[in-house]
Amino acid sequence: MNVSQVLHMNGGVGEASYSNNSLLQQKVISLTKSIREEAITSLYCSTSPRTLSIADLGCSSGPNTLLVVSDFIKVAEKLCRERNHESPEYNIFLNDLPGNDFNNIFRSLDSFKEKLRGEIETETGPCYISGVPGSFYGRIFPKQSLHLVHSSYSLMWLSKVPENINNNKGNISMASTSPGNVLTAYYNQFRRDFSLFLECRAKEVVEGGRMILTFLGRKIDDMCSKESGYIWELMAMALNDMVLEGIIEEEQLDSFNIPQYTPSPSEVKLEVLKEGSFTMDRLEVSEVNWNALDEWNDFACESHKFESLHDGAYNVTQCMKAVSEPMLVNHFGESIIEDLFNRYQEILIDRMSKEKTKFVNVTILLTRKP
Ligand SMILES: C[S@@+](CC[C@H](N)C(=O)[O-])C[C@H]1O[C@@H](n2cnc3c(N)ncnc32)[C@H](O)[C@@H]1O
Incomplete structure (x- = not known):
């Protein structure tokens, strides 16, 4: 792949x-x-920049794409007003891989700016927004051009999918039943990628510039733990059923692996220390329910519980899709997509009725060293 x-x-904006x-x-x-407020406040107070260059990496397309940007601008404008400073100019860079739906973002820019003006209620500094297609595992910005990432x-x-993991049979990710060499290959790929990411950003971020990075991760170091890739293990169950029924070739399943690694806090910290260009100001671990609309409550009647469980599994299925x-x-x-996601949803209903299912998030705040 x-x-x-x-x-x-x-x-797009469809279902x-x-x-x-x-x-x-x-x-x-x-x-x-x-953490984001802390980052921009400390940056502003130490440098009072006339231009603020902000990049969101892996911005995708949808309501989240400009959410962080608008939060940054609101905080910066508040800091300016408190200090009687003129607003800075904002250079906003939205990065993702070339297949991202950038057109959808560009179409929403006018309404974004209008909404922001309405929310801030005073004139903000000019805001120049650009799309930057390309992999963040390479250089995508000029030297020392970014204040906030x-x-x-x-x-x-x-x-990329780690090499030599052909023996990850029946799995599509790092999983509790993955052989040791597969887990090591995933970990080594993460180390290479993340250190390259840090090297590239070290060149692009100004001295004193901040980076706030959130990973889907895990709390503990054990790579075999459920936190690693349980959500994909359940998708693999549906795919394995389809192999048993002759809908998918076994070899087709065995040659498919998701290029995703969910690092632990200590793995993230180690790479930052080793690369050496950034200080780590904060590291936080948080959790979020698989079902973002989780309204599970112990007082709900049985039929309501069933409905909310069903809706929850539907939301998780749609998100994963x-x-x-x-x-x-x-x-x-x-041709397999509809069948696969119907089966996946049934598996998710079952799992979510029996377990409290959560994703773990690892967030770090870094400052570019002088
Ligand atoms: C789950 S989405 C997150 C989008 C958004 N940040 C959010 O929180 O809703 C992950 C995004 O990262 C992008 N991505 C993955 N690898 C990337 C890379 N190497 N370079 C740039 N973007 C990448 C994907 O294309 C995808 O849009």
Whole structure:
């Protein structure tokens, strides 16, 4: 799989789009609001920049794309007003892989600016927004051109599927039953990718510039733990059933692996220390329910519980579909998609009725050293 060509979220604004199914990622973004405020406040107070260049890496397309940007601008404008400073000019860079639906973002820019003006109620500094297609595992900006870099739920995607993992039979990700060499290959790919990411950003971020990065991760170091890739293990169950029924070839399943690694806090910290260009000001771990609309409550009657469980599993299925459909279609073809996601939803209903299912998030705040 050529990840930079194949990987993208479902575009557009339809029922299966990422735009319509990214509430979970929005919740995760809301959990890091205070870290983002801390980052821009400390940056502004130490440099009072006349121009603020902000990049969101792995921005995708939908309501989350400009959410972080608008939060940054609101905080910066408040800081300016408190100090009687003139507003800075804002250079906003929205980065993703070339298959991302950038057109959808560009179409929403006028309404974004209008909404922002309404919310801030005073004239803001001019805001120049550009799309930057390309992999963040390479140079995508000029030297020392960025003050703030943000990335949420994007850096767990690897630049490629690790090599020599043909023996990851019956699995489609790092899983509790993956052989040791597979787990090591995933970990090594993460280390190479993340250190390259840090090297590239070290060149692009100004001294004193901040980066706020949130990974889908895990709390503990054990790579075999359920936190690693349980959501994909359940998708693999549906695919294995389809192999048993002769709908998918076994060999087709065995040659499919998701390019995703969910690092632990200590794995992230180690790479930052080793690369050496950034200080780590904060590291936080948080959790979010698989079902972003989780309204589970112990007092609900049985029929309500069933309904909310069913709706919850539907939301999780739709979210996973928006994220993985292009990759699955590329490997297995269009024809299996509906059947696969019907089966996946049934498996999710079962699991979510028996377990409290959560994703773990690892967030770090870094400052570029002088
Ligand atoms: C789950 S989405 C997150 C989008 C958004 N940040 C949010 O929180 O809703 C992950 C995004 O990262 C992008 N991505 C993955 N690998 C990338 C890479 N190497 N370079 C740039 N973007 C990448 C994907 O294309 C996808 O749009």
